[in-house]
Amino acid sequence: MTNDIIPVILWCVPRSVSTATERAFMGKEGCRCWHEPLGDPFYFSSKRQSLRYSEEECKASGNWDKDIVDVMQTLLDPEANNVGTDKKGPVKYVFVKDMAQYIIPRQTLEKIHKGQGSQCYRTDGETCGTSRCTGVDSEGEIIENPTVIPTALMRRFKHTFLVRTPTKAVPSYYKCCQDKMAGFEFFDGAEAGFEELRILYKWISNPRSTFNTDKEDGPGAVSFPGKAQKQPLPPPLIDASVLLANPASTIKHICDQTGIPFDPAMLSWDAKPQAEFAKWGAYHQGAENSTGFKCEDDGAAKTNGEEAKIAKLPQEVRNTIERNMEPYEWLVKRQTTFA
Template sequence: MSKPILVASVPRACSTAFERVFMTRTDVLNCHHEPFGEPFYYGPERLGSRFDGETSETKALRDDTGFSHLTYKDIVDQLLYKSPENLQQRRLFIKDISTHLVPPPGKPGIAPSLSAFVTRDYHNDATRTNGTLTKGHVSNGQKKIPLKGRDSSNPTVLPISILSQFLVTFLIRHPNSAIPSYYRCTVPPLSDTTGFHYFDPAEAGFREARILLQFLIESGLLKKEDVVLVDADDLLDNPRAVVEEYCRRVGIDFREEMLSWEVKECEEFEKWKGFHEDAMKSGGLKARKTKKKLKSDEENFKEWKEKYGEEGAKLIQTTVRENIPDYEWMRQFRIVV
């Protein structure tokens, strides 16, 4: 059985439409939709600040999701060790968001519940906490977890012994498109559906995607020539060719019918309401009629200002500029067809 595929996407990179392509292959694939978002936002090891806090209201919000008890280990167990799909010999296809896999600045790296999976090497007891080397341990706020060996340089939530079990691929989109799209989900009227009531630049995801990709390369888990990365603009311009090449690289037989699907509600997307409606209603992945026109910074700012006001436009513009270097670095690895 080939390795499970893990697509690490930045937010708003047409990732649900991309995922929907592979959801058509129930004969050989079993798809999982953003499972690591549950412990990231709601669980006892949560790293995201959006639903953090110990007020009765915040606790009730987390409890109401049904995910407040889930740790990263629970998700890993479900995917790799307890999943009935493993018995059915169907390959796992997991789409998740890069921010769920790499902690925010200042937060510890490997999830505490996965400490037993840390690679041991007693010749090296340095520790990397979110990209910063310390000595000997990482604090999770309650106890200290020793990190040793190759995991001493691991900036992700997953130990190498687990990360190495996945074929990690990437999906990105130019910040000029991805970030204003994400901003739209965090302001009225759409925020009333998503439950994301403010825009957090830390959730842009480009930093985390680059950190993950760099670590995979530097640790030897992935050769540069083997990186599989899709740019959403290429996908939208030529979906058939890009999907076919992606399939070839990850070992899935491509079929033309993967590019179309029945328009219906998907239970898998219910936990993140408001983020997936376009993909659910599309009925397929079709090439856009004309390539997206490149706009000047002035044109973009004017458009954002008209939609979101001066303050919103400035926040979007700043966030876009901060993330372009990471996007451009990753884009060198994109699939070219």
């Protein structure tokens, strides 16, 4: 088999209907899905950005020696993409669902969340004086690569984005923590991920950024698998409410923009456990039990009921919603429009 696969990454925030989106691609013939592979080095490796888990837990996870750049390269490896799949033929498309904060340097994360009392990041003292945090142009747009992944490797994927209002995503994440659905119970608002998603989108969508101007792969890139992809500009940016209201046209748009053939059969699936989701316990139970996309009711009664529920949430959760509204609204103003 050759390396002529189409690799697509869906960057998102937690609880953004992203796993349901992944399920649409899991049943696609010739498509291999990877479920949050970058979370392993982010949370558990010796060079991890997050401090949610103790060193003992990380060493026992089996991910202690994982390197995030190596994981990204594995996603392009033809042999790795064909291992453990039930596909009838060779893998032609790779669909990766992951979080933008997983590839942001710890120094940047600490700067973003300084003063928020985060347990996952050390946010006391001076942080981040690197070009990864300051590589912006005169208009404040990000020019330099703000991630821990080499630009040439990032250019080997087609990038898409999915976001959801914090009024829905943050309470959903808080409930998952309360119910210990992923094995932990403390809620850390620094994991909401909206500012990190904006940072990544700014870089990839900026025509003047290194992502779009480094036409040559550069020194050392010859060792990366695959080849540079033609990235749609601006990249697809979807709001979850639009996806849920118009799943057929939205999924078709993602397919059209990335080169994965659309099939109406992608809009429904069987409710059953997925081995790919097992590492996060019951966290993705809703997506496993689903059979398709379910439209959200945004009527006045529903909205008023949600507002009342938010008012009863702990102050930390309400603060998290409030401070993430600005980056969310910034992203929504730039969301993709399509028929």
